Amino acid sequence: MPDSQGKIRVQCEVNGKAVSFEAYPMERLLDALRVQMELTGTKEGCGEGECGACSIEMDGSLVNSCLIPVLQAEGAKIRTIEGVAHSAQLSALQQAFLTHGGAQCGICTPGMILAATNLLARNKNPTDDEIREGLSGNLCRCTGYTKIFESVVEACHTRKREQDA
Amino acid sequence: MRAFVPGYHMETPPTLAAALQRMASEPSGWKPFAGGTDLMVLLEAGKLPHRKFLSIWKIPDLRGIAASSTHVALGALTTYSEVRRDELLGREFPLLARAAAETGSIATQNRGTLGGNIANASPAADTPPALLVYDAELELVSANGTRVVPFHGFWKGYKQLSLHEDELIRTIRLPRGTHGWTHFYRKVGTRRAQAISKVCFAGTARMEGGKIADLRISLGSVAPVVLRATETERALRGARPTPMVIRAAQEALAREIVPINDIRSTAHYRLRVAQNLLAEFCETISA
Amino acid sequence: MLLLCAREFFSLLASGDLDGERPPVSGEQRQGVPYNDSQIIMGNLHIGKSVLRKEGREKVTGRARYVDDIKLPGMIHGVTARSPMARGKIREIRFGSGIPWDEFTIVTAKDIPGKNCIALLIEDQPCLADSVVNHPEEAVVLLAHPDKYLLEEARRAVHFDIEPLPAVFTLEDSLAQTQIIWGEDNVFKTYQVEQGNIDSAWSSADFVVEGEYETGAQEQLYIEPQGMIAQASRSDGVTVWGSLQCPHYVHKALVRLFGLPKERVRVVQTETGGGFGGKEEYPSMIAGHAALLAWKSGKPVKMIYDRAEDMAATTKRHPSRTRHRTGVTRDGKLLAMEIDFTLDGGAYETLSPVVLSRGTIHAAGPYSCPNVRIRSRAVATNTPPQGAFRGFGAPQSVFALERHLDRVAEAIGISPEELRRRNFVREGATLSVGQVVQEKVQMGKLLDRALELSGYHEKRARFARENQNNVIKRGIGFASFLHGAGFTGSGEEYLASEASMRVSQEGKVQVLAGSTEMGQGTNTVFAQIAAEALKLDCEQIEILQPDTSLVPNSGPTVASRTTMIVGKLVETAALTIQKSLSDAGLIRSEYTQAEFQNACRQYIERFGELKALVKYQHPKDLHWDDQHYRGDAYGAYAWAVYVVEVSVDMRTAEVRVEDFVAVQEVGKVINPVLAAGQIEGGVAQGIGYALYENVVWQDGRMANGQMTNYIMPTTMDVPKIRVYFEELPYARGPAGAKGIGELPLDGTAPAIANAIASATGIDVKAIPLTPEKLMELLEKRHA
Numbered sequence A: 001m002p003d004s005q006g007k008i009r010v011q012c013e014v015n016g017k018a019v020s021f022e023a024y025p026m027e028r029l030l031d032a033l034r035v036q037m038e039l040t041g042t043k044e045g046c047g048e049g050e051c052g053a054c055s056i057e058m059d060g061s062l063v064n065s066c067l068i069p070v071l072q073a074e075g076a077k078i079r080t081i082e083g084v085a086h087s088a089q090l091s092a093l094q095q096a097f098l099t100h101g102g103a104q105c106g107i108c109t110p111g112m113i114l115a116a117t118n119l120l121a122r123n124k125n126p127t128d129d130e131i132r133e134g135l136s137g138n139l140c141r142c143t144g145y146t147k148i149f150e151s152v153v154e155a156c157h158t159r160k161r162e163q164d165a
Numbered sequence B: 001m002r003a004f005v006p007g008y009h010m011e012t013p014p015t016l017a018a019a020l021q022r023m024a025s026e027p028s029g030w031k032p033f034a035g036g037t038d039l040m041v042l043l044e045a046g047k048l049p050h051r052k053f054l055s056i057w058k059i060p061d062l063r064g065i066a067a068s069s070t071h072v073a074l075g076a077l078t079t080y081s082e083v084r085r086d087e088l089l090g091r092e093f094p095l096l097a098r099a100a101a102e103t104g105s106i107a108t109q110n111r112g113t114l115g116g117n118i119a120n121a122s123p124a125a126d127t128p129p130a131l132l133v134y135d136a137e138l139e140l141v142s143a144n145g146t147r148v149v150p151f152h153g154f155w156k157g158y159k160q161l162s163l164h165e166d167e168l169i170r171t172i173r174l175p176r177g178t179h180g181w182t183h184f185y186r187k188v189g190t191r192r193a194q195a196i197s198k199v200c201f202a203g204t205a206r207m208e209g210g211k212i213a214d215l216r217i218s219l220g221s222v223a224p225v226v227l228r229a230t231e232t233e234r235a236l237r238g239a240r241p242t243p244m245v246i247r248a249a250q251e252a253l254a255r256e257i258v259p260i261n262d263i264r265s266t267a268h269y270r271l272r273v274a275q276n277l278l279a280e281f282c283e284t285i286s287a
Numbered sequence C: 001m002l003l004l005c006a007r008e009f010f011s012l013l014a015s016g017d018l019d020g021e022r023p024p025v026s027g028e029q030r031q032g033v034p035y036n037d038s039q040i041i042m043g044n045l046h047i048g049k050s051v052l053r054k055e056g057r058e059k060v061t062g063r064a065r066y067v068d069d070i071k072l073p074g075m076i077h078g079v080t081a082r083s084p085m086a087r088g089k090i091r092e093i094r095f096g097s098g099i100p101w102d103e104f105t106i107v108t109a110k111d112i113p114g115k116n117c118i119a120l121l122i123e124d125q126p127c128l129a130d131s132v133v134n135h136p137e138e139a140v141v142l143l144a145h146p147d148k149y150l151l152e153e154a155r156r157a158v159h160f161d162i163e164p165l166p167a168v169f170t171l172e173d174s175l176a177q178t179q180i181i182w183g184e185d186n187v188f189k190t191y192q193v194e195q196g197n198i199d200s201a202w203s204s205a206d207f208v209v210e211g212e213y214e215t216g217a218q219e220q221l222y223i224e225p226q227g228m229i230a231q232a233s234r235s236d237g238v239t240v241w242g243s244l245q246c247p248h249y250v251h252k253a254l255v256r257l258f259g260l261p262k263e264r265v266r267v268v269q270t271e272t273g274g275g276f277g278g279k280e281e282y283p284s285m286i287a288g289h290a291a292l293l294a295w296k297s298g299k300p301v302k303m304i305y306d307r308a309e310d311m312a313a314t315t316k317r318h319p320s321r322t323r324h325r326t327g328v329t330r331d332g333k334l335l336a337m338e339i340d341f342t343l344d345g346g347a348y349e350t351l352s353p354v355v356l357s358r359g360t361i362h363a364a365g366p367y368s369c370p371n372v373r374i375r376s377r378a379v380a381t382n383t384p385p386q387g388a389f390r391g392f393g394a395p396q397s398v399f400a401l402e403r404h405l406d407r408v409a410e411a412i413g414i415s416p417e418e419l420r421r422r423n424f425v426r427e428g429a430t431l432s433v434g435q436v437v438q439e440k441v442q443m444g445k446l447l448d449r450a451l452e453l454s455g456y457h458e459k460r461a462r463f464a465r466e467n468q469n470n471v472i473k474r475g476i477g478f479a480s481f482l483h484g485a486g487f488t489g490s491g492e493e494y495l496a497s498e499a500s501m502r503v504s505q506e507g508k509v510q511v512l513a514g515s516t517e518m519g520q521g522t523n524t525v526f527a528q529i530a531a532e533a534l535k536l537d538c539e540q541i542e543i544l545q546p547d548t549s550l551v552p553n554s555g556p557t558v559a560s561r562t563t564m565i566v567g568k569l570v571e572t573a574a575l576t577i578q579k580s581l582s583d584a585g586l587i588r589s590e591y592t593q594a595e596f597q598n599a600c601r602q603y604i605e606r607f608g609e610l611k612a613l614v615k616y617q618h619p620k621d622l623h624w625d626d627q628h629y630r631g632d633a634y635g636a637y638a639w640a641v642y643v644v645e646v647s648v649d650m651r652t653a654e655v656r657v658e659d660f661v662a663v664q665e666v667g668k669v670i671n672p673v674l675a676a677g678q679i680e681g682g683v684a685q686g687i688g689y690a691l692y693e694n695v696v697w698q699d700g701r702m703a704n705g706q707m708t709n710y711i712m713p714t715t716m717d718v719p720k721i722r723v724y725f726e727e728l729p730y731a732r733g734p735a736g737a738k739g740i741g742e743l744p745l746d747g748t749a750p751a752i753a754n755a756i757a758s759a760t761g762i763d764v765k766a767i768p769l770t771p772e773k774l775m776e777l778l779e780k781r782h783a
Helices: A029-036 A092-099 A109-122 A128-134 A146-164 B016-025 B039-044 B080-085 B087-092 B094-101 B106-111 B114-120 B128-133 B230-236 B243-256 B267-286 C006-015 C056-061 C148-156 C171-176 C247-258 C282-297 C307-313 C352-361 C394-412 C416-421 C443-454 C456-469 C491-495 C522-534 C562-583 C593-607 C672-692 C743-760 C771-782
Strands: A008-014 A017-023 A055-058 A061-064 A077-079 B009-011 B031-033 B052-055 B065-067 B071-075 B137-142 B145-150 B155-157 B168-175 B182-189 B197-208 B211-220 C076-082 C088-095 C105-107 C139-145 C158-164 C187-195 C207-215 C227-233 C237-242 C265-269 C301-304 C320-328 C334-344 C371-379 C472-485 C498-503 C509-512 C541-543 C610-615 C636-649 C654-665 C721-726
Touching: A017 A029, A029 A055, A055 A109, A061 A109, A061 B106, A092 A109, A092 A146, A092 C056, A109 A128, A109 A146, A109 B106, A109 C056, A128 A146, A146 C672, B016 B052, B016 B137, B016 B168, B065 B087, B071 B087, B080 B087, B080 B094, B080 B106, B087 B094, B094 B128, B094 B182, B094 B197, B114 B128, B114 B168, B128 B197, B128 B211, B182 B267, B197 B267, B211 B230, B211 B267, B230 B243, B243 B267, B267 C771, C076 C148, C076 C282, C076 C307, C088 C139, C105 C282, C139 C148, C139 C158, C139 C282, C148 C158, C171 C334, C171 C371, C187 C352, C207 C394, C227 C282, C237 C247, C237 C282, C247 C265, C247 C282, C282 C301, C320 C394, C334 C352, C334 C394, C352 C371, C352 C394, C394 C416, C394 C472, C394 C743, C416 C443, C416 C472, C443 C456, C443 C472, C443 C636, C443 C654, C443 C721, C456 C472, C456 C743, C472 C743, C498 C562, C509 C522, C509 C562, C522 C541, C522 C562, C562 C593, C562 C610, C593 C610, C636 C743, C654 C672, C654 C743, C654 C771, C672 C721, C672 C743, C743 C771
Parallel strands: A008 A077, B009 B052, B031 B052, C076 C301, C237 C265, C334 C371, C509 C541, C654 C721
Antiparallel strands: A008 A017, A055 A061, A055 A077, B065 B071, B071 B168, B137 B145, B137 B168, B182 B197, B197 B211, C076 C139, C088 C158, C105 C139, C187 C371, C207 C320, C227 C237, C227 C301, C320 C334, C472 C636, C498 C509, C498 C610, C636 C654
């Protein structure tokens, strides 16, 4: 039997709720979210921090949860795809992904929406280049990105309209 | 996830002193773990032989960007995102900001650190070429004290650092005074974003009367370490960058670098591109 | 609005089907509406509208459940231990120390209850290697345990003693038969297509142009890796849930593997995160593995591949080599096309004969040529078997053809577009396999439109001027092509697909089909078709999750057939339901949704249930000769011209796609957002195929099996893709629609190659054209 170290208890905030779970210190935050916390919206696409399917927000920053050991999530404020909509109300971005074909098979979509949400939080009116750069860490094999791009632009317009109103 | 995760241990030392104490008490027992963007990839692949890590991510002494009249000091835990956001760095050390912007993705930039990039010692690292042309120094700290070393020469060979087992990189210091220099950076990767570099070229030069008064050139991915191309610099220092001079410098470069064939690219391609980027650098500084 | 034409009505009368009073016997097929009427239901309720994706809300909120999101009580995990060697005899399997092996379920070939094979076209591929291995990563041992981490330690502790045998790694070596590694001659399949009298045609040609072209392997790279959950026992049979495109393929394979009767095997598709053909045949393998572990352990087993395993062990696009020899008159009329087309199929046959078939039939393109000879073959190598990938043989042969024709044009001294124009097929002309084109083809018009939208001529002239003194050279190029929708020749007839429909008392309509949603929009398009035919809201239509215990076999979700073939079955089923209600006097020709619901309630009260089962009927006017490989290869073709602008940085040989115009004629666009999404996504995959996606082989193994090193395009690598549709409704498609899913993979890479040739003057003959290869070609030219 290989040598095993003990588990630790981690406390943090996920989607506005305090959570507490047990895990090995270098277990991936991705696995803690999906298994211990049963939040399966965050996906594994590559396990090497390349595809962005596991993107979440940690203390306001976009990160790949497959590269975070749970020990370092202690005390963090985390947002996953489950925390993007306000109960039944989709965010402007989610709504735009729906109307503009931003999601096809949907596996990259949670990470893509986190990345786009994070981009718009940092930059209300991104240029085309800024949108491309903001999403360049999220790979999509289905859409060729055109409709994802259009969804983000649409969400910007919606939010501007809501602000002006 | 190929690793036997239960076999790994990580602790969070509460202070820098506590971390250094741990490392001193058990030589090569504990390794520092910063943002994890390199180490976690190895863990996932089942290729992380070391088992005990100290999470230094939150240690405040290792963070922050401070400027004095002579130097800018970056904490080793400065992330690429923090580098990109810093106005002074963008003004005086633009290649560092450029390099940070071309490393990985936004998500990687939020967790990757300068110290981690240096400690990982990959010849394909993106920020070290910028650090080299800016004559960076490293402040290394251990339970026994502090020492400052030039970054140039810190990497002794492929993945070999002059870092003692009980030492941490605390600060990266950049001497100020880059006014009047032209800065050039180009990374040629496998694609336009999230790419490992095939060739990375950083160069700075100060021109006087059409001649190159002084310059620095550094390349990544063309040698076992990120390289200061001192021979190539010699071929250009004091000269007017005419086509003949550039050709001679390209030949010097060919002698100085040792690009290889690997999974991403070929030795020949790397050589050609390095030489072409050198020419582009010379054209840029002449303009 | 429903148009029921007079001819159809009278034929129904004649057949005596209008007996609405007779209660349907359970299981009876009410097919009151002829399937193959040559008349299109042209609706405007939902057809042509960008109806929201049926499962879109689940996808944007992260609630969609993919296989790895599912947990069953008592579930344990499974992994596969694989051969490190390309070819050899297994002498011993050793289980290393330090692992509590008694806690593990261990499965080898000996544990297989039925036949040790993954049944597909033939049964040459073992489920688990027994005494020999024929490719790196071939599965040998399966392990299961509740602890995922311990499982990885255990996997590392399984060692194989394999006595190596000489292996074959290239198409050339396989043809040369340096070793016989499969069958008697390494050849899975050959085809020969002949038209006219090619041997005597050469003498009439003013120019004869030759060329050899190569394409590399391509990894499907669905972002959701392969995964299955299985539950199995002697008493309950076998059930699997997983990421897959073809539930009935998996069903057939499991029946054979376990030796069970059909009713005791059940396959359920979970939400699938991309397939592109990579989940056409491979899921049968992983399902078999998970099921064997479940069978032996008595527990549900989940098996999810990580990316590295998925890349290294599963199917890829067949590498190809094509040789062209073309005779033309000085006016640019094609006189003779001789094509030699070879595919590398990997270690076992899988679907190679069918990939070869499609590649062969598409090899001569949308052109009229009186004399054609196409000889093709798929050969074996000791690499993991290649398989289906969107396009399925056509991207390979179309790359060669479209690149070659630009070179032919150059040789004669006419423009590439003029060469195409002078040879495009028209209605009534014959394609290379002898199919007389029945459609109103407008290739010339598509070409005009594509060239205009892309600013082709202006750019071509401008680039020629500006390139001279520029280190960034620009080029613009195009490809003109077609893609046959549906299974080739008698394939659809053989598939005999079925779909059914059931209506509840509340008037909720259920579509039951084996077709799968994997992002391309099956669920939404089926709902639109059914809702249109029944004049209901799309929300009234439910698409049942594909479950072989519930839905009929609608054939595989491949070959650009789902909308065109199965969608038509759905449409017919809806019309049959409608007819049942009207025959019973419960609705009139116009009705509201409330009236429909009321009618359903009454019908079910009276007759017990309201359903329809529709079987595919092959059009009587389509004839295919399997022996001579001639005739009507496909019911319909989509036609396209793609134009691409590139920039080439001469310092680094990096190519950037700057602008992309995709013009295609597709019959009818049922859902504009979904249809455009298919083209855009396919073009991006084609850009990867042409420029970035390089599989590095080392001793038969993919050496760059990580996303860091196998490069697919990011948002920064793909421009906005401009998509334009033309519509000439196809009578046999639902609402006139033809298939489009694979089309973009055919024309993208050759258009890029032609653009690079235009920018640099380099004779591009192989893809992927990485910067390293382009640099080499540039230097060779200077030397």
